[in-house]
Amino acid sequence: MGSVGILLFTLFALLLLLNIPIAASLGLASVIAMYVFNLPVKVYSYTMYAATAKFTLLAIPFFILAGMIMEKAGISKRLIDFANKAVGHMRGGLAIVSVLTSSFFAAISGSGPATVAALGTILIPAMDDEGYDKGMASALLASAGAIGIIIPPSIAFVVYGVVAQVSIGKLFIAGIVPGLLFGMSLIVVSLIVSKKYKLKKHEVSTPKELFESFKESFWGLLTPFIILGGIYGGIFTPTEAAGVAVFYGLFVGFFIYKELKLKDLGELFVNASVSSAVVMLIVSSASVFAWIITTQGIASKIAASVMAATSSKIVILLMINIILLVAGMFIDAISAFYILLPIFIPILNTIGVDLTLFGVIMTVNLAIGQVTPPVGVNLYVACGIADISLARISKAVVPFLVASIIALMFITYIPAISLWLPNLLGL
């Protein structure tokens, strides 16, 4: 891949191992490589600026803020209560509740760790109480949180859309069915695993109770329909949808649930800004890294050598999946998009893989990366909540990982799973 490429990637790996933040490792590797190979280093600040000042990316702080507002407004406990009244009486009910509410919360928040934090604090202790193994409960919540970036709105899709220049609205719609399939596979595993636990039994709720609980959670349940309906109906763009979600959350929090206080807002705005900045700093440094990869022809060299080795679509997709799963163990989804997409896109164009479909494949891969040690952000959040060791949750997560990878294979090799819905809607 040429000496620039080798230097760039080696430096990046070394700096990462020294526990230098990903954003800084990307930036340092880029600056040093540019300096050594006499590239115009002043490009750095221009590229960084251009990568950050993008209207589309505004969806990131807005969706993060909307999720935090909804959470503070008391949405998660209402969703959990409703799901619990609906399916809680079934065997493994709470496990199903976890997956269902995660999928729904994912449709509000768009971030994996945020989903785990919002639901895990309630559901992990609840599952523990009911007789599930704490390790299993935490592993389930961590895996279910990964649905957060597959089901729209999703920060990962926003960034993928920007890097690959694909419609974000279409990516959002394409993520729905794969996200649900991912959730189903987690439910199946939970039911098998929980056979060995002695679980408490639940009463079936009366239709009246169920209706009351539905009414309470209605405003939360409506959110995804507003966001996706608005985007699909052409009423607003994904970025505007994120802004609308913020105001919808404020409306629900102040006037309907009345749990949001004016004095909470400052903290929410600060926290949302910092969380978004952490993502955006990676975006800006990774874009410099990506600039080197693209302009130095590193991508085309790698693509050429891959194509020389094999031209089988099945083999290449399998290879890409393995690379992504391994990459996902060490780096976050956002950096992976910037670093790897410029390399993959020429290969995908040659073998004829739809870029929307690939967006789903890549996002599912990186969602799995959120629950694979050593760097699985969701695992850290979940074991923090459950107060168990990383080793214990890493062991408990294995069956869920296997199921996720099986779901990934289906999504990779059956394009219809992702593309059926957008095609049906004529996107």
Add this chain to the structure above:
Amino acid sequence: MIKFYDKVEKVFKWILIASLSIMAILNFSNVLSRYLLHASLSFTEEVTTNLFVYNTFIGAAIGARHGGHLGLSIISDRLSFKASRIMLFIANIVSAMLFATLIYFGYGMVKSQFIYGQTTAALGLPEWWFGMAIPVGSLFIMFSFVVAGYETLMKGEA
């Protein structure tokens, strides 16, 4: 130094609150005005995206101080408490060095925007107003990494 920094951080937080609120309000008013007044406020995009750059760099500064930036701790987790502290200290200082170089390059960018009198496309505002976000933001981030490094060294065994 830490006390001074705590004060600065409070100012940062207010800037974050103000910028994110303005961004959200402008973005939402654009949707409203398109449907209610049939007028597009698309020029607001320029303000929003540029505030976003400031918001990002200042938010990143706060994140830097509190260890909010994602990293790989597989080696440092296996070290003794003292060794891992030293490693984290070095990581913070090396990160600060990156942003020191960015102050330099960002300054170069702003200088040329200033000299050539470049203005923005929609509102005709001087480019360097917004370009400043890079050198100034990098200065804050550098400072925060230094503070974080210092606090890492000072931290006693948990």
